Amino acid sequence: MSNNVVDSAGYAIEGVDLWKTFYTSSGGIKRKRIKVEALRGLTVRVPKGVIYGLLGPNGAGKTTFVKIITTLLLPDKGDARVLGYNVLREAPTVRKNIGVMLSVERGFFWKLSGYENLLYFAMIYGMPRREAEERVEELLKLVGLKELGGDEKHFEDMSLGMRARLGLARALLKDPPVLILDEPTLGLDPTSARRLRNLLTDLARRQGKTILLTTHNMYEAEEICDTVGIIRKGKLVAEGSPSQLKRMVSEYYSVRVTGRGTREVFEETGRYIVDKYSGSRYKVVARENERLSLIILSPVGSEEQILAETVQKLVDKGARITDARIIEPTLEDVFIKISGEEP
Numbered sequence: 001m002s003n004n005v006v007d008s009a010g011y012a013i014e015g016v017d018l019w020k021t022f023y024t025s026s027g028g029i030k031r032k033r034i035k036v037e038a039l040r041g042l043t044v045r046v047p048k049g050v051i052y053g054l055l056g057p058n059g060a061g062k063t064t065f066v067k068i069i070t071t072l073l074l075p076d077k078g079d080a081r082v083l084g085y086n087v088l089r090e091a092p093t094v095r096k097n098i099g100v101m102l103s104v105e106r107g108f109f110w111k112l113s114g115y116e117n118l119l120y121f122a123m124i125y126g127m128p129r130r131e132a133e134e135r136v137e138e139l140l141k142l143v144g145l146k147e148l149g150g151d152e153k154h155f156e157d158m159s160l161g162m163r164a165r166l167g168l169a170r171a172l173l174k175d176p177p178v179l180i181l182d183e184p185t186l187g188l189d190p191t192s193a194r195r196l197r198n199l200l201t202d203l204a205r206r207q208g209k210t211i212l213l214t215t216h217n218m219y220e221a222e223e224i225c226d227t228v229g230i231i232r233k234g235k236l237v238a239e240g241s242p243s244q245l246k247r248m249v250s251e252y253y254s255v256r257v258t259g260r261g262t263r264e265v266f267e268e269t270g271r272y273i274v275d276k277y278s279g280s281r282y283k284v285v286a287r288e289n290e291r292l293s294l295i296i297l298s299p300v301g302s303e304e305q306i307l308a309e310t311v312q313k314l315v316d317k318g319a320r321i322t323d324a325r326i327i328e329p330t331l332e333d334v335f336i337k338i339s340g341e342e343p
């Protein structure tokens with residue numbers, strides 16, 4: 001359907017033809033006004049009960065979109081609704097229906113415990129004291145903060161993972177039907193991230209919540225998202241289930257070489273391969289333990305040669321290889337393909 005009429009039936013979140021331009025100035029002596037078009041006609045529709053993942057490179061406009069949907073920022077143009085309520089004209093109703101978790105968690109009190117922080121927000125939301133206490137206890141258990149002692153720890157003494165859990169608990173206080181989470185697993189260790197993902201999946205599957213999240217973690221998107229939208233330069237450039245999106249790269253293999261070395265060496269090698277093999281694309285990704293992966297999207301037929309040559313080049317340049325393999329393309333490869341395309 002290519003009309004612009006907003007039909008809210010069935011959609012939990014709808015942003016239609018959103019535009020947002022920021023003006024900033026450079027910090028130099030000769031101050032220059034800089035114009036940033038963060039959103040350029042972005043349309044995203046999230047059906048009820050779905051986990052929707054927004055992917056996109058740094059600066060693509062994901063957080064800007066999240067802020068508009070959560071009534072924190074006004075768009076220059078376009079329409080946005082949550083459960084049919086307009087984010088501009090019905091902002092209070094929108095806020096009642098959403099739980100929000102932004103990656104930069106502000107607003108918690110450093111000298112209060114997890115329990116006290118949540119109780120404070122519950123009271124702010126107008127919950128009666130008894131109900132608030134019960135809800136807070138329940139949520140501290142649900143997000144696993146109780147077992148970590150995060151109910152009693154001051155916010156300032158909490159690890160990143162504990163803070164993320166507290167952020168999710170706060171988003172769930174009002175038991176909202178819609179959750180909007182900006183990079184909820186950013187900086188978490190693998191176990192904490194997995195636990196948070198399981199929690200999100202449960203909330204969607206068992207309680208029918210709609211979840212919009214942004215992430216840079218492709219594995220995460222593949223693992224938990226029903227639908228993935230890829231944005232680039234403020235526009236939606238691809239959308240579908242992870243398996244639908246992967247069909248976009250079915251004529252490719254994914255060559256992955258992991259090891260230790262400087263990023264420059266990995267980048268140089270990637271550029272060399274892409275120059276030599278037309279149709280190939282690459283990306284360098286940071287892994288655990290200070291390793292880097294060079295991921296090359298290889299047209300079917302060139303994969304073995306590309307693998308051998310990539311390893312050779314990296315070794316020649318002084319990198320130490322810990323793993324090299326050819327696999328079926330993943331969502332990451334879809335992303336690499338799209339990112340490499342001209343605007």
Ligand SMILES: Nc1ncnc2c1ncn2[C@@H]1O[C@H](COP(=O)(O)OP(=O)(O)OP(=O)(O)O)[C@@H](O)[C@H]1O
Pocket residue numbers: 022023024036037038056057058059060061062063064065
């Ligand atoms: N308040 C602001 N003032 C000026 N520019 C801004 C502001 N907020 C965002 N931008 C710019 O708008 C663009 C989109 O930013 P946004 O934060 O939405 O990207 P993102 O997709 O969330 O990126 P990331 O993956 O790095 O979080 C960027 O170029 C950013 O620098």
Ligand SMILES: [Mg+2]
Pocket residue numbers: 062063064182
């Ligand atoms: Mg962001």
